[in-house]
Amino acid sequence: MGVVTKGCKLGCCSPEVAGLPNGGWSEDGLHLDGRRREHLRREWAATSARIDRMQADYPKCKLCGQSTLRLDAAGLCSKVTDAHKAYRVRLGIPAVPAPAPAARGRGGRR
Ligand SMILES: [Zn+2]
Ligand SMILES: [Zn+2]
Known part of the structure; x- marks a missing residue:
């Protein structure tokens, strides 16, 4: 089998979950696959930490x-x-x- 496709770069999603269409969102954009919740939380945390760091430099x-x-x-x-x-x-x-x-x-x- 060799190469294992990695999940998302944040380490919370399996390859299967990371490969969900629309990132796990339903077509109407109202429902998120439960397995993607952790991903969104981490993504948000990473973004706000980055903003904090940027502002800390100012x-x-x-x-x-x-x-x-x-x-x-x-x-x-x-x-x-x-x-x-x-x-x-x-x-x-x-x-x-x-x-x-x-x-x-x-x-x-x-
Ligand atoms: Zn993830
Ligand atoms: Zn002032």
């Missing part, structure tokens, strides 16, 4: 805890709520963050 706003790609000079996200403005003003920087340096200049500014 700096967090000191004020609201929002993960953001770029913090401003005050260590805040780009929100301009009163709380964010007040925090910036207290640190002596503009209440509304200046545009990213890349947006300024670059030669062709009119």
Whole structure:
């Protein structure tokens, strides 16, 4: 027999279950084969863990805890709520963050 076809990559489904048409969903998409439930759960868990990891790499706003790609000079996200403005003003920087340096200049500014 040689090669054993593997089940799904998450390790929860037998080859037979992994090969179900529509991934185990009925044609109307309303019913899921019970043997695929664990798979969906694992898939969801893996996805949310990946999102968590991605967001963990981002700096967090000191004020609201929002993960953001770029913090401003005050260590805040780009929100301009009163709380964010007040925090910036207290640190002596503009209440509304200046545009990213890349947006300024670059030669062709009119
Ligand atoms: Zn599976
Ligand atoms: Zn914030």
